[in-house]
Amino acid sequence: MCWRFKTMWAAVMVLRKEALDAEIISNRAVASDIYRLEARGALFAQAALPGQFLQVYINKPDLFLRRPLGIAAVDEKKGTIAMYYRVIGKGTAALARMKAGEVVNCLGPLGNGFSLAASRPLLIGGGMGLAPLLFLAQRFLGKAAVLIGGRNKAEVFWTDFFAPLTRHVFITTDDGSAGKKGFTTSLLPVLLQEYRFDALYACGPEIMMKKIATIAAEEAVPCQVSLERRMACGLGACLSCVIDAKDGGRKKVCQDGPVFWAQEVFG
Numbered sequence: 626m627c628w629r630f631k632t633m634w635a636a637v638m639v640l641r642k643e644a645l646d647a648e649i650i651s652n653r654a655v656a657s658d659i660y661r662l663e664a665r666g667a668l669f670a671q672a673a674l675p676g677q678f679l680q681v682y683i684n685k686p687d688l689f690l691r692r693p694l695g696i697a698a699v700d701e702k703k704g705t706i707a708m709y710y711r712v713i714g715k716g717t718a719a720l721a722r723m724k725a726g727e728v729v730n731c732l733g734p735l736g737n738g739f740s741l742a743a744s745r746p747l748l749i750g751g752g753m754g755l756a757p758l759l760f761l762a763q764r765f766l767g768k769a770a771v772l773i774g775g776r777n778k779a780e781v782f783w784t785d786f787f788a789p790l791t792r793h794v795f796i797t798t799d800d801g802s803a804g805k806k807g808f809t810t811s812l813l814p815v816l817l818q819e820y821r822f823d824a825l826y827a828c829g830p831e832i833m834m835k836k837i838a839t840i841a842a843e844e845a846v847p848c849q850v851s852l853e854r855r856m857a858c859g860l861g862a863c864l865s866c867v868i869d870a871k872d873g874g875r876k877k878v879c880q881d882g883p884v885f886w887a888q889e890v891f892g
């Protein structure tokens with residue numbers, strides 16, 4: 626009875642996209658200006674799909690709008706979620722000052738996640754785009770490979786986080802200080818020939834994702850991309866994140882995405 630009630634309650638909360646307080650367990654720097662925040666949030670941990678995000682409310686004067694952050698890991702048993710964020714403005718700076726034991730109010734999980742229908746997936750990320758791909762790697766249970774791109778060795782610190790979750794970690798850096806010199810998009814055609822990946826999942830700079838979409842189309846490999854737009858509500862109401870879709874219509878990144886099939890958004 627108790628178990629049934631709990632399950633029903635979880636379903637109701639998820640359908641209502643409830644905003645819930647999540648107690649911070651840890652909030653620590655993992656690289657220059659990049660933090661990992663882990664918080665208690667059993668309902669988020671149960672409901673979240675890779676690619677979805679939370680709208681995080683930072684309870685400080687003048688920070689009215691919630692900040693969207695991708696879910697980077699969940700632990701269903703412990704009932705915890707983790708997010709990685711780069712300090713770029715006053716919201717993320719305030720978040721970085723928060724300590725274990727304090728509470729952040731989170732709304733979600735929001736948006737559509739990645740498809741898990743692949744047996745040889747390749748995840749491709751640059752910068753903070755790698756954060757949601759970590760959760761995707763976790764859900765692929767060791768089947769996925771990852772291609773990490775960065776400007777230099779310091780930017781590909783993600784390697785350590787992906788190594789336990791993936792079969793292969795490929796690295797490119799612009800300056801050649803780690804992995805292969807060049808962009809992810811230069812190495813991708815070679816990897817597709819060698820490993821015959823059956824799906825690509827990209828998150829990072831839009832120019833990178835567009836190029837990946839082109840390569841995927843040429844090689845006839847299904848490809849999903851995760852887009853980022855400034856958004857206020859995250860619920861499809863404010864329309865600040867609307868984009869033009871390739872079918873001539875409009876899509877809301879918060880609600881129709883942030884994950885799209887590449888051909889929906891890139892020509």
Ligand SMILES: Cc1cc2nc3c(=O)[nH]c(=O)nc-3n(C[C@H](O)[C@H](O)[C@H](O)COP(=O)(O)OP(=O)(O)OC[C@H]3O[C@@H](n4cnc5c(N)ncnc54)[C@H](O)[C@@H]3O)c2cc1C
Pocket residue numbers: 678690691692693694695696708709710711712713714715716717718753756757852853854855856857883
């Ligand atoms: C679906 C989604 C998932 C994201 N996941 C991550 C993540 O996992 N890690 C991470 O570091 N960043 C992520 N971002 C970007 C992150 O939301 C912004 O960096 C953050 O909101 C900046 O807030 P700020 O107050 O520090 O910056 P400010 O520039 O002071 O923000 C001012 C306002 O603009 C909004 N804003 C600013 N930049 C962005 C942006 N790039 N995208 C959306 N809204 C923005 C803020 O929410 C705020 O309302 C994501 C964005 C989206 C849309």
